[in-house]
Amino acid sequence: MKDLKQACVAVVTGASRGAGRGIALALGAAGATVYVTGRTEQEGSAPLPGTIHATARDIDALGGRGIAVACDHGDDAQVAALFRRVREEAGRLDILVNNATFLHDELIMPGPFWQKPLEMTGILDVGLRSGYVASWHAAPMMIAQGRGLIVFTSSFGANCYMHGPAYGAQKAGIDKFAHDMAVDLRPHGVAAVSLWMGPLRTARTMQVWEKHPDKYASFAPVAETPEFTGRIVDALYRDAALMDKSGKVLICAEAALEYGIVDDEGVQPPSYREVLGGPPGVHPAIVE
Numbered sequence: 266m267k268d269l270k271q272a273c274v275a276v277v278t279g280a281s282r283g284a285g286r287g288i289a290l291a292l293g294a295a296g297a298t299v300y301v302t303g304r305t306e307q308e309g310s311a312p313l314p315g316t317i318h319a320t321a322r323d324i325d326a327l328g329g330r331g332i333a334v335a336c337d338h339g340d341d342a343q344v345a346a347l348f349r350r351v352r353e354e355a356g357r358l359d360i361l362v363n364n365a366t367f368l369h370d371e372l373i374m375p376g377p378f379w380q381k382p383l384e385m386t387g388i389l390d391v392g393l394r395s396g397y398v399a400s401w402h403a404a405p406m407m408i409a410q411g412r413g414l415i416v417f418t419s420s421f422g423a424n425c426y427m428h429g430p431a432y433g434a435q436k437a438g439i440d441k442f443a444h445d446m447a448v449d450l451r452p453h454g455v456a457a458v459s460l461w462m463g464p465l466r467t468a469r470t471m472q473v474w475e476k477h478p479d480k481y482a483s484f485a486p487v488a489e490t491p492e493f494t495g496r497i498v499d500a501l502y503r504d505a506a507l508m509d510k511s512g513k514v515l516i517c518a519e520a521a522l523e524y525g526i527v528d529d530e531g532v533q534p535p536s537y538r539e540v541l542g543g544p545p546g547v548h549p550a551i552v553e
Contacts, residue, residue, distance in 0.1 A: 274360070275299045276360070278303075278338055284418055291496045344398050366388060369387065393438045421541035451508070492528075497521055
């Protein structure tokens with residue numbers, strides 16, 4: 266068995282499927298030990314395919330070490346137990362990817378917010394608050410070792426209307442988490458960034474694209490794989506100039522060009538800055 270204390274140790278939340286799974290796989294392929302969290306333990310128990318155990322096994326097959334941990338990120342006690350386990354087993358934490366997010370089935374349906382279920386606000390619990398809680402637990406471990414990276418998975422919806430106000434507030438909120446946490450973490454050599462992913466090629470989006478092929482035909486061929494984001498996270502962590510990027514919102518497609526990263530089959534995903542806007546400026550003032 267690989268000595269956990271000798272490998273880069275990462276926690277990727279919400280990694281049963283989708284973006285989290287792809288990020289976890291990419292980090293595993295780079296040799297990391299990855300704690301894979303999520304609620305799905307048995308295939309078929311969720312509407313979409315994927316489990317934390319399947320992700321962990323696939324990480325092992327790629328040369329990393331996958332450790333599945335069942336965790337509901339809406340339950341603070343379960344989150345505390347997760348990070349206690351990481352501390353006891355690995356003794357360190359190098360990367361935290363805050364990806365767990367509540368996605369309501371009606372999120373992408375047309376219509377104003379008051380005509381959609383009030384449960385849409387669940388994304389402000391698992392998606393926004395959950396990222397704060399996980400980072401709260403991760404920060405002391407990273408500070409103790411003098412280096413670390415906290416990542417929030419975000420999107421262009423932080424700065425344009427996308428899927429309604431609950432989704433937009435969650436994305437804008439985690440972008441601000443990255444900025445403000447970076448202020449607190451900077452003296453300790455720990456970085457925090459938010460990554461704007463483009464359209465992702467996941468099981469969820471593929472179902473939508475199959476139902477509405479004309480609507481998504483223009484960008485489906487250049488949609489990003491979830492692993493693409495994971496390769497960027499790995500490149501960021503290995504970047505000697507990481508602290509220069511701390512507190513920033515980075516567009517994955519643009520960061521990929523900087524690091525020389527291409528997606529599967531040689532695809533270079535485009536940035537949607539011109540059509541959806543870029544990260545808004547943040548004032549450098551600090552009021553304590």
